[in-house]
Amino acid sequence: MKPVIELLRSSLLADFPSGSSINYYQDKLYLVGDDANNLLILDTNYKRIDTIRLFDYPVKRIPKNQKADLETSTFITLKGVTYLLVLGSASLENRKKVISIPIINSVPDINQSLLCDLYSNAFFKQLRSMGIEEVNIEGATVIGDQLVLSNRGNISKPHNHLIITKADSLSTLGEMSFSTARLVLPVNTKHFAGVSELCYVEAKNMLLLTLSSEATTNAYDDGAIGDSYVGCIYNIAEKIHQPELKLDEMHSLPPINKEFQNEKIEGICVESVNGNELLCHLISDNDRGESKLFKIKYIADGAGRK
Known part of the structure; x- marks a missing residue:
């Protein structure tokens, strides 16, 4: 049997701190760092194409108590215009x-x-009424006409949620309406695994998720990095409004390749789909002011492996 996930290559970005999100669009990779001044644009061989200045702090890493903590991004089309939503x-x-x-x-x-x-x-009032008391948005994607965000839990609040709203409501001035779904993991992990990114694969109607364990009890403090995971939910468009969503697959990355050890996977995107093979890119944060990229092959056969 072919491995579900195969590491094809990796690349260290020593000068780009705290990678938190990665997107593929028109043969380019768009990278976001949660305390980086710039948005970085690469080709699919990880060669630099351009940078976009977002902030003007004089240091490489924006101080923790001042950073905007840009944790996720996705491409979205509103009124005929495509935007990178960060x-x-x-x-x-x-x-x-x-x-x-x-x-x-x-x-x-x-x-x-x-x-x-x-x-x-x-937004926050609605989430509190739905039982989400501590907000920590770490993932975003678009599924059909829905904008889907992920709220990451922690050790003291060990639940991950999806937050769903109409994508086009971003371009209106009216009050937005949300629904939520609690994520259920298919395996027991040694430490709580919080969702760190979402990526909808339209060609397969599946939702890819990255998760990582971190020794922290709140949405502010960092903690010791544990294991990272890639998982998925098949037939997600038909399931998105269910109150609970169980991942069909969830794969721990360090046993697949030692290069994933001590790397907190923060983002995932898909470059191409060939049958059941997905060519994906991951980005990680090691909490030392660096980022690392991984190119992987993911076999998505819809069988819901356990």
Whole structure:
């Protein structure tokens, strides 16, 4: 039997700190770091194409108490325009930042970027009414006409949730309505595994998720890095509004290759789909001001392996 996940290559980015999200769009990879000043654009061989200045701090890593904590991003189309939507974790007031950068003639135009009011008081009030008391947004993707976010739990609040809303509601001024789904893991992990990114694969109607364990009891403090995982939910478009969603697969990465040890996987994207083979890119944060990229092959046969 072929391995479910195979590591094809890896690359250390010593000058790009705290990788938190990666997206593939028009043969380019868009990288976000949670305390980085710049958004980094690479080709699929990990060669630098461009950088986009988001902040102007004089240091490589924005101080923890000042950073916007940009933890996730996704491409979204609103009123015929494609945007790179970049979201802060919303775990503190200064982290309630949502930036949408339009792609004009295949080039991101930061000068025309918009600040979205997704993180309104109504957003947090709704989440509290649904039982989500501590907000820590770490994943985002678009499934059909739905914008799907993931809220990461921790040791003291050991539950991960998806937060779902209409994607086009971002372009209106009206109050947004949300639903939530609690994620259920198919295996028991030694330490709590928090969801760290989402990626919808339309060609397979599946949701890829990355998860990682970290010794922290809240949404602010970092902790010792544990294992990271890649999982998926098949037929996600038909399931998205269920109150609970169980992952069909969840694979621990360090046993697959030792290069995954002590790497907190924070992002995943898909470059291509060939039958059941997905060519994916992962980004990790090692808490030392570096990021690492991994190119993997993922076999997605829909069998729901245990």
